[in-house]
Amino acid sequence: MATERTLSIIKPDATNRNLTGKINAKFEDAGLRIIAQKRIQLTPAQAGKFYEVHAERPFYGELCEFMASAPVVVQVLEGEGAIAKNREVMGATNPADAAPGTIRAEFAESVGENSVHGSDAPETAKEEIAFFFSGLELVG
Ligand code: RTP
Numbered sequence: 001m002a003t004e005r006t007l008s009i010i011k012p013d014a015t016n017r018n019l020t021g022k023i024n025a026k027f028e029d030a031g032l033r034i035i036a037q038k039r040i041q042l043t044p045a046q047a048g049k050f051y052e053v054h055a056e057r058p059f060y061g062e063l064c065e066f067m068a069s070a071p072v073v074v075q076v077l078e079g080e081g082a083i084a085k086n087r088e089v090m091g092a093t094n095p096a097d098a099a100p101g102t103i104r105a106e107f108a109e110s111v112g113e114n115s116v117h118g119s120d121a122p123e124t125a126k127e128e129i130a131f132f133f134s135g136l137e138l139v140g
């Protein structure tokens with residue numbers, strides 16, 4: 001399997017509870033390398049742009065408000081099959097369905113406030129990385 005990069009976000013519910021280190025340990029233990037990382041505060045408009053694909057979903061407004069409610073940590077993870085591996089480590093969107101040991105099983109509070117985001121495909125990973133990082137910030 002090829003080396004890939006994926007965009008990860010540690011969401012406000014997790015930064016509020018000081019869980020960045022514990023979540024990063026899960027990524028690193030799974031063999032994912034954190035090759036870029038920064039803590040930022042999104043505006044609701046920026047969150048809306050990032051989640052534009054969900055604009056028609058009933059939870060869109062709530063999601064944008066939540067993502068702008070506190071700082072987030074945006075990061076690029078690199079590794080063999082990083083996109084799928086990251087989603088495996090994250091667990092299912094709804095923590096009630098997430099496999100034991102996954103980030104969402106251990107830390108997520110609800111289907112909306114679910115601690116992490118991860119890109120879902122190579123094309124979206126590329127777009128989402130470019131949304132937050134310049135080429136100069138990516139040191140593989
Ligand atoms: P993500 O994009 O954040 O990595 O999560 P995902 O692929 O597992 O889930 P997705 O379907 O893309 O939904 C994006 C985010 O929207 C929130 N959500 N809320 N209230 C709800 O029913 C609901 N459903 C989704 C979650 O924060 C989810 O991660």
Ligand code: MG
Nearest residue numbers: 117118119120
């Ligand atoms: Mg998604």
